[in-house]
Amino acid sequence: METLSFLSAGTLPAYRADGPGGRFFIKIVPGTRSGVQAAQRLASEAVLLHELNQIGDPLRVPRLLPTRDGADLSTCGTFRVAVFTWIEAVNLGSTWEDALPELADLLGHLHAHTSDVTARLQHFPCPPEDFALPFEVALLKDLSNLAHLSRTARPGMLLLRDLLLEHEATVRHHLKHARALRVQALSRPQSFVLCHTDAHGGNVMRDANEQLWLVDWEMARLAPLSMTCGCCSSADLRSSPRTTALSGALNR
Numbered sequence: 141m142e143t144l145s146f147l148s149a150g151t152l153p154a155y156r157a158d159g160p161g162g163r164f165f166i167k168i169v170p171g172t173r174s175g176v177q178a179a180q181r182l183a184s185e186a187v188l189l190h191e192l193n194q195i196g197d198p199l200r201v202p203r204l205l206p207t208r209d210g211a212d213l214s215t216c217g218t219f220r221v222a223v224f225t226w227i228e229a230v231n232l233g234s235t236w237e238d239a240l241p242e243l244a245d246l247l248g249h250l251h252a253h254t255s256d257v258t259a260r261l262q263h264f265p266c267p268p269e270d271f272a273l274p275f276e277v278a279l280l281k282d283l284s285n286l287a288h289l290s291r292t293a294r295p296g297m298l299l300l301r302d303l304l305l306e307h308e309a310t311v312r313h314h315l316k317h318a319r320a321l322r323v324q325a326l327s328r329p330q331s332f333v334l335c336h337t338d339a340h341g342g343n344v345m346r347d348a349n350e351q352l353w354l355v356d357w358e359m360a361r362l363a364p365l366s367m368t369c370g371c372c373s374s375a376d377l378r379s380s381p382r383t384t385a386l387s388g389a390l391n392r
Contacts, residue, residue, distance in 0.1 A: 149231075149342060150356070152178060156226070163226040164205070171218025179213070179220040181265040181358045186212035186222060188264060188357055191257050192250075199249050200353040202227065229345035229353050236341030242352055243344060247368055250354075251333040258334070258362070268332060269363035271322040276315055283308055325364075335363040 141159040144166075155166045169179040192201045205223045207214045214221045232239055286301040287308075293301075336343070338359045345353040 151358075152182075157223075165202070165224040165226050167222045167224070169220040169222075171220075175220075178358070182220065182222055183213060184263055184265040185357045185360065187261060188257075188360060191261060192357075195249070195253050195256075198246055198351075199253075200351060201357065202353075202355050227345060227347070227353055227355070229347035232341040232344045232346060234341060236344060239344065239346070239352065243339065246352055246354060247336070247339065250336070251365065251368075254332075254334045254362075264334075264361050265358050266337070266361035268361055269335075269367060271325045273315065273318055273322070279311070279315075283311070330364045332362040333365055333368075334360065335365075335367050336360055337363060337367055339368070 141157050143158045145156045145158075147154040147156055147165075150167075153168045153170070155168070157164045157166050167182065169175045169182055186204050189201055189204050192199060193203055203225045204212055205225060206212065212222065214223075236243075283304065286297070286305060289297055289301055336354060336357060336359070338356060339354060343354065343356045345355060347353065
């Protein structure tokens with residue numbers, strides 16, 4: 141390896157490695173409390189990527205390189221490391237909406253192979269969608285802690301209290317509404333498919349041949365088809381004619 145360049149995008153530390161053997165993408169997971177959970181998702185993502193690469197066109201996903209002993213991940217101290225082949229492509233970014241018709245075909249192809257993948261895999265990076273609010277207990281506890289801060293609390297905590305507590309009623313209202321929506325969702329029959337769940341402009345890439353790639357599968361799970369359209373990043377996009385067209389294409 142001749143050069144190692146840090147890549148700022150993404151939720152995990154990542155690097156581009158260049159050397160005589162070519163260019164590679166390296167993802168590193170620290171041995172922190174949250175890192176342990178991320179490493180578990182990465183290990184499941186690695187297994188899933190092996191299966192997805194067997195599907196082939198038009199589904200193009202990262203290809204993981206095995207370690208010398210054939211494992212998916214290597215260990216370096218307290219860190220877990222994954223090495224991928226480099227994808228010569230660029231993120232769609234803000235032009236993502238223009239690619240929705242193409243993305244619909246790609247995701248529809250993924251959904252069509254759900255039974256093939258689930259026949260061989262029992263675990264995915266994330267558990268099946270249950271519409272729960274896993275952050276609710278911690279959020280309400282934090283709001284309570286902020287409300288009972290002493291005058292000697294750190295200045296930053298006091299500023300945070302003043303910023304958030306005036307919106308506490310709104311937060312609780314939205315949580316109550318979300319719980320009601322969960323009850324409604326669970327009461328309806330759902331057909332689950334394999335979903336990427338995070339197919340925004342940062343995770344969809346286009347190469348020089350105008351082909352789309354879907355990367356970062358660490359949040360993949362079995363979920364209702366509606367979650368594919370629900371991953372849209374804004375209310376305006378969710379209500380746009382193109383998103384409606386995407387939903388129709390995926391349901392065909």
